Amino acid sequence: MPRYFVRLSYKGTAYSGWQIQDNAVTVQGKVNETLSVLAGTEVSTTGCGRTDTGVHATRFYAHFDLPGPIGDLSRFLYSANAILPEDIVFREIFRVEDTAHARFDASKRTYEYRISTTKNPFLKDLSYQSFAVHDIERMNSACNLMIGTHDFSCFARTHSGSSNPVCTVYEAYWRAQGDILIFTISANRFLRNMVRAVVGTMLEIGSGKQSADSIPELIRKGERSEAGASAPASGLYLCEVVYPFITNPGKGSFFDI
Amino acid sequence: MPRYFVRLSYKGTAYSGWQIQDNAVTVQGKVNETLSVLAGTEVSTTGCGRTDTGVHATRFYAHFDLPGPIGDLSRFLYSANAILPEDIVFREIFRVEDTAHARFDASKRTYEYRISTTKNPFLKDLSYQSFAVHDIERMNSACNLMIGTHDFSCFARTHSGSSNPVCTVYEAYWRAQGDILIFTISANRFLRNMVRAVVGTMLEIGSGKQSADSIPELIRKGERSEAGASAPASGLYLCEVVYPFITNPGKGSFFDI
Numbered sequence: 001m002p003r004y005f006v007r008l009s010y011k012g013t014a015y016s017g018w019q020i021q022d023n024a025v026t027v028q029g030k031v032n033e034t035l036s037v038l039a040g041t042e043v044s045t046t047g048c049g050r051t052d053t054g055v056h057a058t059r060f061y062a063h064f065d066l067p068g069p070i071g072d073l074s075r076f077l078y079s080a081n082a083i084l085p086e087d088i089v090f091r092e093i094f095r096v097e098d099t100a101h102a103r104f105d106a107s108k109r110t111y112e113y114r115i116s117t118t119k120n121p122f123l124k125d126l127s128y129q130s131f132a133v134h135d136i137e138r139m140n141s142a143c144n145l146m147i148g149t150h151d152f153s154c155f156a157r158t159h160s161g162s163s164n165p166v167c168t169v170y171e172a173y174w175r176a177q178g179d180i181l182i183f184t185i186s187a188n189r190f191l192r193n194m195v196r197a198v199v200g201t202m203l204e205i206g207s208g209k210q211s212a213d214s215i216p217e218l219i220r221k222g223e224r225s226e227a228g229a230s231a232p233a234s235g236l237y238l239c240e241v242v243y244p245f246i247t248n249p250g251k252g253s254f255f256d257i
Numbered sequence: 258m259p260r261y262f263v264r265l266s267y268k269g270t271a272y273s274g275w276q277i278q279d280n281a282v283t284v285q286g287k288v289n290e291t292l293s294v295l296a297g298t299e300v301s302t303t304g305c306g307r308t309d310t311g312v313h314a315t316r317f318y319a320h321f322d323l324p325g326p327i328g329d330l331s332r333f334l335y336s337a338n339a340i341l342p343e344d345i346v347f348r349e350i351f352r353v354e355d356t357a358h359a360r361f362d363a364s365k366r367t368y369e370y371r372i373s374t375t376k377n378p379f380l381k382d383l384s385y386q387s388f389a390v391h392d393i394e395r396m397n398s399a400c401n402l403m404i405g406t407h408d409f410s411c412f413a414r415t416h417s418g419s420s421n422p423v424c425t426v427y428e429a430y431w432r433a434q435g436d437i438l439i440f441t442i443s444a445n446r447f448l449r450n451m452v453r454a455v456v457g458t459m460l461e462i463g464s465g466k467q468s469a470d471s472i473p474e475l476i477r478k479g480e481r482s483e484a485g486a487s488a489p490a491s492g493l494y495l496c497e498v499v500y501p502f503i504t505n506p507g508k509g510s511f512f513d514i
Contacts, residue, residue, distance in 0.1 A: 011378040086386070087378040121268040121344040122313070122383060126499070129343070 001065040003098045005246075006031070006045070010181070011087040013125040019050045019061035024066035027051075031062065034083045038076060039066055043212045048102045048241045049109065051225045054233030056126070059091075061241050063102040100245060108170065110240035113183040113231065113239070120179070127180065128235035134181055134206040136174050141204045143172040146198070155198050156191035164223075165191060174202070186240070195231060197217060200228035258322040260355045262370040263288070263302070264501075268344040269313045269490070277306045284345060288319065291340045295333060296323055305498045306366065311490030313383070318498050320359040325410075349362045357502060364385050365427065368452045369498035370440040370488065377436070384437065385492035391438055391463040393431050398471075399462045400429040402472035403455070410479035413428070413448035422448060422479075431459070443497070450487055457485035 008031070016024035019030065028045060035043035045062040070076050073093050080090045116127040117134065146169050153165040170186040183199055201218070204210040208226070218227050265288070273281035277289065285302060292300035302319040327333050330350050337347045373384040374391065403426050408424040427443040440456055458475070461467040467485070475484050 009378055011381065081376050086376075086381045089376040119338050119343075119346040121266055121346050124268065125342045126379060182478050 001067055001098070003035040003063055003065050003069075003096050003100060004070070004093055005061055005063050005096050005100065005102065006090055007092040008060050008062070008088060008090050009058045010056065010060065010089070010144075011125070012054050014085075014087060015053065017050060017052045017055065018057075018060070018229070019049050023095065027057075028062075030085060031087055034080050035064055037083055038079055038115060039068070041067060048103050048106050049190075049238070050192075051236075052196075052233055054125075054139055055236045055238070059154075059239050059241060061106070063096065065098075073131055075193075088196060094156050096245065100243075105243050105245070106152060107244060108188060108240070108242035109190060109238065110184065110186040111190070112192070112237045112239050113185075113195060113199045114235045114237070115181040115183075116179060117181060118179045123180075125234050128232045130203065132203065132207045134174075134203070135208070136176060136181070136206070138208075138212045139174045139183075139202045139206045142202060142212040142215050143174065144249045145212070146219075152191055152194060152219065154218045154224055154227045155194045155201070156224065157193040158224050160197050167191065167194070172198075180243050195236060196230040196233070197224070197227055199231035202228070204228040258324055258355070259321050259327075260320055260353050260357060261327065261350055262318055262320050262346055262353050262357065262359065264349040265317050265319070265345060265347050266315045267313065267317065267346070268309050268382070269308060271342075271344060273310045274308050274312065275304050275317070275465060284314075284317075285319070287342060287345055291337050292321060294340055296325070296327075296334055296452035298324060303359050305363050306447075306495070307449075308493075308495055309453075309490055311382075312493045312495070314495040316496050316498060318359045318363070318500070320353065320357060321354075353427070357500075362500050362502070363498050364501060365443055365445060366447060366495065367441060367443040368447070369494045369496050370442075370452060370456045371492045371494065372438040372440075373436060375436045380437075382491050385393065385489045387460065389460065389464045391431075391460070392465070393433060393438070393463070395465075395469045396431045396440075396459045396463045399459060399469040399472050400431065402469070403429050403476075407476050408479060409448055409451060409476065411475045411481055412451045412458070413481065414450040414454075415481050424448065424451070429455075452493060453487040453490070454481070454484055456488035456492070459485070460488065461485040462477075486497045 001128060008028050015027050018027045020026050020028040028047060032044055043064050045064045050063040051057055077090055077093050114127040116123045116129045119129060149166060149168040151165045152167050156165055168188045172185040174181060174183050185195060203210050267284050272284050275284045277283050277285040285304060289301055300321050302321045307478050308314055334347055334350050371384040373380045373386045376386060406425040408422045408449040409424050415421055424447060425445045429442040431438060442452060462469050
């Protein structure tokens with residue numbers, strides 16, 4: 001059956017994450033429903049990964065197979081967006097090789113974490129509001145110690161059942177954009193809850209509770225309890241997924257999605 | 258009693274407007290509650306105007322009187338923000354003359370209306386999503402015909418009970434910022450529902466349903482039914498209020514509030 005990729009973005013506030021579940025409203029549930037209505041037959045999707053409850057995506061990919069012809073793709077896209085709720089949008093649908101896989105073929109993923117350092121009523125669900133001290137220089141020193149291939153068990157949800165705790169972090173850095181602090185992290189893969197645990201640890205480093213040098217020790221010990229608490233979901237965005245067969249994928253953002 | 262001004266901003270989505278009402282959650286209700294807790298006595302406020310259900314304010318002023326000393330103002334501000342809900346924030350509190358009035362002394366008010374021209378899950382409550390044709394040049398021609406002192410009954414809620422329908426519009430224009438269209442309108446005063454009716458009419462002009470030249474005729478006839486439908490509340494922001502005794506007030510925005 002012909003396979004398609006859909007590139008989408010969503011505000012995660014109202015959803016129990018991406019992954020379809022019984023008795024919970026999920027992004028994948030809404031996406032499958034929409035595709036099934038348009039195809040006139042049950043369609044299921046495979047996402048590039050999972051996002052947890054309340055986590056957003058400015059750029060997310062999923063693949064699906066359709067038995068019959070899809071017709072004009074831009075018309076299909078338009079119809080899908082008319083059916084989808086306001087907080088989920090399809091940006092693009094395109095044909096791929098029948099063996100292309102949204103999860104296994106992704107070679108790099110990038111997350112952003114947004115912290116509002118002042119109380120901002122408009123960014124309530126779209127950031128984590130933190131008024132503590134954030135020493136960006138210290139936080140960026142700690143970032144440098146995370147780059148590379150490591151066993152990141154110290155930042156993984158305990159008992160997450162993940163068999164392979166080794167990831168390669170390509171880049172990790174903080175920057176300030178007005179009153180917003182943005183953390184960017186790219187890796188070949190992420191463990192469950194990893195970015196939020198990294199951010200929580202960085203916040204402890206930024207406020208002086210932990211030393212920036214503690215990162216190698218944390219990684220060596222592999223104890224989740226020694227790293228910082230998970231930062232809230234509201235600040236987290238999946239914003240880039242790279243595939244060898246998609247050129248110039250770009251990063252998604254609030255306004256340029 | 259000593260009088261104070263508070264400058265605040267709020268996301269209006271969850272509120273039945275500014276004005277306090279029985280059996281409804283309003284911004285003024287939350288503000289009065291907060292001030293009363295901090296003052297240890299019942300405090301009531303007078304706002305610079307009203308905003309309707311779902312309308313936002315990046316810059317809103319209210320005055321209130323306190324019987325006793327308020328103590329350190331920055332500490333008071335900090336405590337107030339800890340009590341207020343996440344979607345309301347006090348930006349500044351300052352002492353004014355005992356006769357200063359948040360409503361009657363305002364000499365100019367500015368509203369912005371934000372239209373997202375693409376489906377954007379993150380701007381759902383913060384804009385009006387409209388995918389129609391928006392010919393900005395035509396809309397700006399229509400804007401120019403609104404400038405000046407006119408009887409604006411054609412844009413007023415019918416039976417709103419307002420006795421004086423004459424307003425002086427100082428400026429009105431549309432601009433594009435990426436996929437967002439922003440309408441700015443300043444006047445000495447506004448009639449109820451006026452900005453949303455103006456925007457609805459502008460949208461009809463932008464899509465070619467009405468001629469840009471129809472504005473003078475609409476104003477002359479004064480019939481609400483001949484102007485366009487009201488644009489939704491989600492796109493509207495009160496963003497500037499000018500008082501003779503506040504210098505350099507500035508405009509509020511999403512990020513610089």
